[in-house]
Amino acid sequence: MSExxxxxxxxxxxxxPHPRTVAKDRATLHPRDRQWIATSPFVVLATSDDDxxxxxxxxxxxxxxxxxxxxxxxxxxxxxxxxxxxxxxNILANPHVGVIFLIPGRNETLRINGRARLVRxxxxxxxxxxxxxxxxxxxxxxxxxxxxxxxxxxxxxSLWQPDGWPHDELPGQxxxxxxxxxxxxxxxxxxxxxxxxxxYQKLLYEIR
Numbered sequence: 001m002s003e004x005x006x007x008x009x010x011x012x013x014x015x016x017p018h019p020r021t022v023a024k025d026r027a028t029l030h031p032r033d034r035q036w037i038a039t040s041p042f043v044v045l046a047t048s049d050d051d052x053x054x055x056x057x058x059x060x061x062x063x064x065x066x067x068x069x070x071x072x073x074x075x076x077x078x079x080x081x082x083x084x085x086x087x088x089x090n091i092l093a094n095p096h097v098g099v100i101f102l103i104p105g106r107n108e109t110l111r112i113n114g115r116a117r118l119v120r121x122x123x124x125x126x127x128x129x130x131x132x133x134x135x136x137x138x139x140x141x142x143x144x145x146x147x148x149x150x151x152x153x154x155x156x157x158s159l160w161q162p163d164g165w166p167h168d169e170l171p172g173q174x175x176x177x178x179x180x181x182x183x184x185x186x187x188x189x190x191x192x193x194x195x196x197x198x199x200y201q202k203l204l205y206e207i208r
Contacts, residue, residue: 014017028071033146036110037074038064039103045139046074046092046098047116056085067124068102072143074099074112075119078134079129080206088139092114097141100149105160107151114141133205 004010041063059076066182067075101110119138128135160162174191
């Protein structure tokens with residue numbers, strides 16, 4: 001095994017980025033960025049604590065669920081989940097975050113890096129209501145860096161190509177939970193009921 005330990009070694013291997021790639025960083029939202037955010041129904045929020053322990057959490061809602069507050073600030077609503085709050089605990093210790101915006105069928109992504117804070121209420125929460133439910137909190141991100149990422153990773157993975165999707169190669173969530181979490185006491189049948197689409201559909205916006 002040959003490990004890379006210096007920036008010089010890394011650059012010798014990868015080479016230098018194209019000037020256009022270096023220059024694409026911005027600190028304010030372009031109207032096209034706003035359009036992208038308004039079209040995106042799914043983001044990944046990356047955080048880390050003071051010790052560098054990382055978390056990447058998916059967030060999804062109807063397209064446009066992330067609010068643009070101004071040219072330098074966005075807000076991501078939180079919906080009821082498993083209450084682990086790993087990313088939010090990280091933000092309390094270290095505000096630096098990364099956000100990737102995905103649009104189904106598009107191979108490019110929009111990336112935002114910035115500094116986050118947790119907000120328990122604000123007037124714009126009224127604009128985040130889905131099916132009568134206001135968010136329980138929001139993550140405000142002050143933008144430091146924004147840019148569009150190229151399509152290569154999605155093209156290599158054929159992510160949006162149904163012909164390449166696995167079919168029944170992995171067990172469902174209930175069986176996975178039973179197999180990988182030995183401390184789970186529920187039966188497989190109970191877990192299948194818990195993880196059923198019907199049950200989840202009822203709990204998408206309910207606080208429990």
